[in-house]
Amino acid sequence: MDPEFAAYLERVRAHRAELGESLAALDAALALPIGLGVLWRRRVRAALTELEHDLRDHRAITEEPGGLYSDAVARAPRLASLAKRQMEDHLDFVEVVQRLLGEREAGLQSAEAVAAHREAATELVGRIIRHRQRGADLIYEAYEVDIGGSG
Template sequence: MDPAQRTAFEAYLARVQAQRAELREAVAAVDEALARPLGTARWRERVHTALVELEHDLRDHVELTEGEDGLFETVLAEDTRLSPAVEQQRHEHDELGQRVAGSLATLEAVVPPEALPAFREELTTLVGDLVRHRQRVNDLIYEAFSVDLGGQG
């Protein structure tokens, strides 16, 4: 990269890192909401609020990474051998987005009390899958550019 491209790329990575921090906070908010006493109106309200924010932040993450001149295009321009990893991330984006939307729809349909433990377990698994997704994106960025976004992003 020439110096101007490098400067633009560094600014873009700063945006990616800031957005990743927002996504991390949204995932943490879901996790914290799930830890509250199960089944209370407050539990449902907090989980719903956290899921809405997560859905928004995940959508922003997908737009930033998959959009025109986004991270994935830049990764592929740098190293085409990373194409399978990029495609895996795109697949995960689709799957994670569907799971978040499905969880919101389930919660909005009013989960019966007897189904709440299983629903909470599904959401807990989703939280773990989102954390692992963020780790894999960081690994991809590091492999392509030798840049560590760190645990904050």
């Protein structure tokens, strides 16, 4: 593998670990009892804000010209549909996080609204986990490199 691209993959691996940490922080915040009220709301908001930042960085690093997805597809054109799905996920994830943050700005006025907010955020966590699994598979298929499952 080209040393420059190997260094790029290390950047991707490091960022993947950061994204994993922000995802774990959101999961931990969501697992807190809603009855904690303001503390629960603050922890979830902070975790969503960090996740939004990391998702934007993830999108930038993987979708940049000559980046992961374009290179993977150039090496293995059969991965084009998977790469496209990953990029579509990125847009959707950022939109969902922005919507969740917007709900928080508007205020969650009822217990039902808080419960629905928690459910939507929990669903997002699961979707991102599956996205990360597909991403690891894509990278392995293209490069026979394990990008790291723990980060």
